[in-house]
Amino acid sequence: MGSRMEGGERQGMGNGAAATYITENTTLHHADFLGIAGKMEDNSIDMVFTDPPFELTGGGMKNGKLNYKGGEIFQNCGFSTKSIGFETWIPEIYRILKEERYFYVMSNDRNLFAVHKACIDSDFKFCELLVMDKKMTVPSTYYPKRAEFILMYRKGGYRKSHFSGSTIMEVKMPRGSEKRHPTEKPVPMIEHLIRCSTLENEVCLDPFMGSCPVGEACIRTKRKFIGVEIEKRWFKVSQDRIKELPQM
Ligand SMILES: C[S@@+](CC[C@H](N)C(=O)[O-])C[C@H]1O[C@@H](n2cnc3c(N)ncnc32)[C@H](O)[C@@H]1O
Numbered sequence: 001m002g003s004r005m006e007g008g009e010r011q012g013m014g015n016g017a018a019a020t021y022i023t024e025n026t027t028l029h030h031a032d033f034l035g036i037a038g039k040m041e042d043n044s045i046d047m048v049f050t051d052p053p054f055e056l057t058g059g060g061m062k063n064g065k066l067n068y069k070g071g072e073i074f075q076n077c078g079f080s081t082k083s084i085g086f087e088t089w090i091p092e093i094y095r096i097l098k099e100e101r102y103f104y105v106m107s108n109d110r111n112l113f114a115v116h117k118a119c120i121d122s123d124f125k126f127c128e129l130l131v132m133d134k135k136m137t138v139p140s141t142y143y144p145k146r147a148e149f150i151l152m153y154r155k156g157g158y159r160k161s162h163f164s165g166s167t168i169m170e171v172k173m174p175r176g177s178e179k180r181h182p183t184e185k186p187v188p189m190i191e192h193l194i195r196c197s198t199l200e201n202e203v204c205l206d207p208f209m210g211s212c213p214v215g216e217a218c219i220r221t222k223r224k225f226i227g228v229e230i231e232k233r234w235f236k237v238s239q240d241r242i243k244e245l246p247q248m
Pocket residue numbers: 031032033034051052053079080081082084181183184185207208209210211212213228229230231234
């Protein structure tokens with residue numbers, strides 16, 4: 001099992017991945033993160049940014065109509081919403097992150113508290129709640145929604161960094177032909193967080209990379225990137241995205 005691509009792909013690396021794509025600074029695994037995590041060393045990663053999968057419990061849209069019955073509104077969108085409990089993978093993030101380093105995890109309003117509990121139970125220290133302002137609203141049972149959230153945590157002590165901007169980040173969401181994934185996140189916002197939290201050549205991880213905006217942000221900021229994606233379709237999209245970028 002497994003393949004690795006050096007600027008290409010190969011099978012059978014024994015790393016638990018169905019395929020692995022490697023360039024000088026980027027490693028993409030087609031795998032279940034929990035399989036890859038087991039092979040990653042303690043204290044080996046400088047930053048984690050992720051937008052994890054979770055089952056939606058209410059609200060949202062389905063086939064263009066409001067869906068208040070709950071359930072997996074993305075079930076026909078081609079990516080896995082299979083339950084992977086926050087309490088399952090967040091302790092692994094804590095283990096592999098270096099001391100004095102930052103973990104950023106995206107959440108909607110409904111999952112904020114469960115994410116926070118899993119982080120605190122894993123010994124992470126809460127740093128900040130950041131707001132991604134999409135500058136457009138989507139219908140909701142209550143107030144139309146315009147934000148998603150990024151919870152920021154620290155492992156161990158504070159690392160002196162160059163934090164700039166504010167806790168509210170206005171973004172332009174990928175749309176139309178520039179949009180590769182149903183829940184794609186904007187690269188400039190991720191680039192900003194990476195620059196604020198890491199130094200050049202440090203290693204960032206996204207355990208649920210989707211279409212790989214974190215990988216693109218790492219290349220643009222001269223950081224190394226490790227990404228994991230369970231669905232073959234999004235692994236391929238990620239690989240193509242990295243191939244298309246000039247390596248800086
Ligand atoms: C919310 S999406 C991430 C989208 C991404 N931020 C982007 O901008 O394209 C979560 C991704 O995690 C993947 N996923 C779900 N379970 C996984 C697992 N156990 N290991 C790795 N990836 C997984 C899903 O297929 C999905 O593409």
